[in-house]
Each structure stands twice: as C-alpha cells, then as structure tokens.
Amino acid sequence: MDKIVKAVGGLSKSQATSSILKIADIAVLAGIGAAGAVLPGAAYEFSKLGLGKLRDYIHARDDRRIYEFHKKLLCRDDMVDEELLAGEIEEANYHALLNACLADIEEEKTTAYANLTRAIASTKVSAELRRYFTLALKDIAWEDLDLLKRLYVINNNPIIASNGNGTLSSEDYLTKYSEGSAHRLSVTTLLAKGFVTEKEISGVGSLFVKACSSGDDLTPGVYGYRTWSGHVCDTYFLDQSGYAYNVLELIQKQLHDKLIKCGAAPGEGVLTRGDKNMYSTCAVVLYRNGKVLDSPKLENLKHQLGNKPVVQVIMDDDNLGVMETLLPGESVVVNSADAFGGVLEAIGKLITEVNARHQARENLKRS
Numbered sequence: 001m002d003k004i005v006k007a008v009g010g011l012s013k014s015q016a017t018s019s020i021l022k023i024a025d026i027a028v029l030a031g032i033g034a035a036g037a038v039l040p041g042a043a044y045e046f047s048k049l050g051l052g053k054l055r056d057y058i059h060a061r062d063d064r065r066i067y068e069f070h071k072k073l074l075c076r077d078d079m080v081d082e083e084l085l086a087g088e089i090e091e092a093n094y095h096a097l098l099n100a101c102l103a104d105i106e107e108e109k110t111t112a113y114a115n116l117t118r119a120i121a122s123t124k125v126s127a128e129l130r131r132y133f134t135l136a137l138k139d140i141a142w143e144d145l146d147l148l149k150r151l152y153v154i155n156n157n158p159i160i161a162s163n164g165n166g167t168l169s170s171e172d173y174l175t176k177y178s179e180g181s182a183h184r185l186s187v188t189t190l191l192a193k194g195f196v197t198e199k200e201i202s203g204v205g206s207l208f209v210k211a212c213s214s215g216d217d218l219t220p221g222v223y224g225y226r227t228w229s230g231h232v233c234d235t236y237f238l239d240q241s242g243y244a245y246n247v248l249e250l251i252q253k254q255l256h257d258k259l260i261k262c263g264a265a266p267g268e269g270v271l272t273r274g275d276k277n278m279y280s281t282c283a284v285v286l287y288r289n290g291k292v293l294d295s296p297k298l299e300n301l302k303h304q305l306g307n308k309p310v311v312q313v314i315m316d317d318d319n320l321g322v323m324e325t326l327l328p329g330e331s332v333v334v335n336s337a338d339a340f341g342g343v344l345e346a347i348g349k350l351i352t353e354v355n356a357r358h359q360a361r362e363n364l365k366r367s
Contacts, residue, residue, distance in 0.1 A: 021094050023121050024085040027074050062102050065110055069101050072114030087121035093130055100138040108142045112212040119211035133208055136193050144186045145212065147173065150223055151201040152209045157220050158228040165262050167228065170200045229259040231354060234280040236301070237265045238287035239315065247315060247334060250343040251284055258347060271297035275304070282309040282354050284346065289316040289323060289333070298326065309353030313346045 074080050094117065101113035116137060119125050125133060137145075151170045153159070159168035174196060177183040190196040195205030210218070220227050233255050237248055252262045263280040264270075271293065283305055293301065305327075312331040314323065325331050330349045334342030 019091045020088050021091050022085075023074070023087040023089065026070070026094070027080060027085060065102060065107065066098075068110050069098060069114050069117075072111045073117050084118060084122065087123075089117065089121040093117075093120055093134065096131070096134050100134060104138060106142045109137065109145065111214075112137060112145060115214060116212050125207070125211050129204070129207065133211060136195075136208065137212060140189055140193070141186070143182060144189050145209070147183070147186045148190060148195055148201065148205060148209045149213060149217060151196065152206055153218055153220055153223060153225065155201050155206075156218075157225070158230070159220060159225045160228055160256075160259070165256070168225070171198075174198060174200070226259060228261055231259075231282060231358075232261045232263040232280045233350070234263040234277055234283045235265045236270075236283060236285040236287075237267050238285065238291060238293075240267070241288070243317070243336060244286060244288070244315060247313065247339055247343065248286060250340060251286065251313065251347070254343055254347045258351060268293075268297070270304075271300045274300055276306065277304070280308065281358070282350060284311055284313055284350065285327065286313045287315070287326065289314050291326060293326060302327070309350060309357050311346050311350040311353065313343070 074084065097113055097117045097120075101110055104110075104113075116125070116133060120130050151173060154168055154170040154173070161168045174187055175198070177187060187196070190205070191198075193205075194202060195208055196202055201209070216222070235248060235251055237244065248265065252265075255262050260282070264277055285301070285305075310327065310329055312325055312327060312329070314325065314331055314333050315335070316323070316333050317335045323331075323333065330353065332342055332346040332349065334346070
C-alpha cells in the first residue's frame with residue numbers, strides 16, 4: 001500500500017496544469033438534450049475539445065461508446081442531471097477517461113468510466129487519487145471490478161450465508177479459489193492495486209468502487225443476496241422430546257426464511273440463572289401443554305424475556321382441552337397433525353409483535 005501511495009503522489013506532482021471544462025459545456029458539445037437523447041443534427045463537436053484527430057479514425061463502435069459514455073455521465077433515469085451540470089473537471093482528466101474508455105476492449109466498463117468521470121466532476125474523488133483511479137480502471141478487467149463490487153456489498157451489509165445461521169464473509173471470496181483460475185487472477189490483481197487485503201476490501205478499494213458505480217450497483221439484490229433483518233430470536237426449549245425437536249427445527253427454519261437470526265435455544269437449565277441475552281430482540285417459548293415451572297424458574301424466565309416480543313408455542317397432542325399458558329400474551333397450539341401450520345401462525349404473530357415494538361426498523365414481512 002505504501003508503494004501505491006507514493007505512486008499516486010508522483011502522478012499528482014507530475015501532472016501538468018490544464019484547463020477546466022464545465023460539465024454543462026460537455027453536455028452541449030456531446031449533443032445530448034435534457035431528455036437524454038441525441039439532439040437532431042448534433043455532430044459531436046469534440047474538435048472544440050481537442051479531439052478532432054481522434055474523431056477522424058474512430059469506428060462505429062466508438063461512436064456508440066462515446067454516446068453511451070456521455071449518456072451515463074450526464075443522465076440519471078434518462079434525464080440530464082441538472083445538479084451535475086454545475087460541476088467541473090480538468091481537461092486532462094476528462095480526456096484521459098474518455099480515451100481510456102474508447103481504448104478499452106471491454107465495452108461493459110463504459111458505465112464505470114462514466115461513473116468515475118461523474119465522481120471526479122462532483123469532487124467525490126480527491127485530487128491525488130483521480131489519475132490513479134483512471135489508470136486502475138483501465139488496467140483491471142470487468143470481472144475484477146465485479147468482484148470488488150461484490151466484496152463491497154458483502155462488507156457493508158449483513159448478508160445471509162447460504163448455510164446455517166451465519167453472515168457471509170468477504171474473506172471466503174479472497175481465500176477460497178482454485179490455483180490458476182480466473183478468480184485467483186482477479187484476487188491477485190486487486191491485491192496488487194491495494195484495493196483488497198487478505199480478508200476484505202480496503203479503504204481505497206471502497207472509494208474506488210463507489211466512484212465507479214451507481215448506488216443501484218452496490219445493493220445486495222444485484223447479486224441475489226438476502227440480508228438479515230437485524231432481529232435475533234431466542235427459542236426457549238422447555239421440552240426434550242423428539243417431537244419437540246421437530247417443532248424447534250420448523251420454528252428455526254421459518255425464522256431464517258423471515259430474515260430473523262436464530263439466537264440461543266436454551267433448555268430449562270438456563271432458568272436456574274438470571275442471565276439475559278442482551279443481543280436478542282424477540283423470543284419463542286416452546287413447551288408441552290401442562291408444563292409447570294417452579295416459582296424461581298418462572299420468575300427467571302420472565303426476567304430473561306423482559307419486555308421483548310414473545311410468542312408461546314404449546315404442543316398438545318394429548319388433547320387435554322384445557323390450555324394453561326406459562327406466560328401472559330400470545331400463544332399458538334400445535335400438534336403433529338399440522339405442526340407446520342401451527343408454526344406458521346406462531347411466527348406470523350411474532351412478526352406482528354416485533355413490528356409493533358420496533359417501528360423505527362423496516363417492518364418484517366409476514367409472508
């Protein structure tokens with residue numbers, strides 16, 4: 001990383017002083033109207049920007065790329081971004097970015113070049129990093145940039161891991177690969193640029209990927225990821241029968257599907273202590289109909305639950321008829337004939353309680 005900082009400093013010192021271009025003038029010369037379309041008769045007057053010789057030999061592909069570059073630079077949702085028009089960019093940086101975009105064999109990176117130009121014009125990239133980011137974008141492949149975006153998303157969101165109750169780690173993408181694979185080459189490239197460490201995306205890597213991306217590019221949904229809701233549910237497991245284990249698995253599966261992390265699943269033994277799980281935000285208490293707790297255990301259970309949203313799941317295959325709950329509040333009866341339906345009802349009630357208590361958070365979905 002020290003070498004990279006020194007190189008950036010050298011680039012900054014050696015850069016010749018250049019004139020400043022107004023983004024509004026670029027929009028006019030690019031022939032893009034307020035609605036994001038090419039104006040009738042627009043001739044891409046880049047000769048006024050010193051690109052006359054370049055325009056003499058670029059191909060039809062480059063014509064399209066020039067248009068796409070400026071469309072992505074100047075527009076948001078197919079309308080010219082009026083706020084950006086007030087921005088400015090050094091002519092040397094503008095030419096470097098546009099020329100790099102035209103020379104790049106990967107057309108997919110056109111939007112990244114436009115986004116980086118926009119970020120520089122909006123002063124979101126420091127002066128010492130502008131040329132380094134331009135050169136880096138030219139050097140890396142689209143797959144490298146896509147991996148860096150993925151790492152940024154993973155690093156900034158609680159992504160649900162494919163298995164279990166955990167959170168996806170960027171370290172997996174940086175350490176688990178086949179030697180000689182394209183993925184291995186991408187990791188090596190990003191390490192050399194200082195954009196990643198052995199475990200995660202670096203600070204300068206985060207700056208780079210944000211400069212080369214729009215906000216929509218850096219959302220979990222782009223990669224098919226789901227994120228934890230921020231809620232953690234303890235399941236008090238007060239029955240040790242095989243049937244109870246089956247119901248517990250159903251509860252944990254439904255919690256996982258609703259983006260709620262499964263916290264501890266303590267048995268009755270935990271009720272001999274007064275410890276509280278400070279990380280859980282809700283709880284399910286699972287027991288068989290007719291369950292009785294002595295007074296100290298019951299008081300400890302109430303203490304541990306506090307004022308968290310709670311639903312009691314009561315197993316009743318014995319058809320006792322009379323239902324006695326351990327606690328006041330919501331409860332659902334389940335039996336082996338339709339355990340799944342009973343669990344669905346219980347989790348639905350829990351979500352209703354959670355949403356009522358945590359209005360500041362985004363509401364959980366019942367289905």
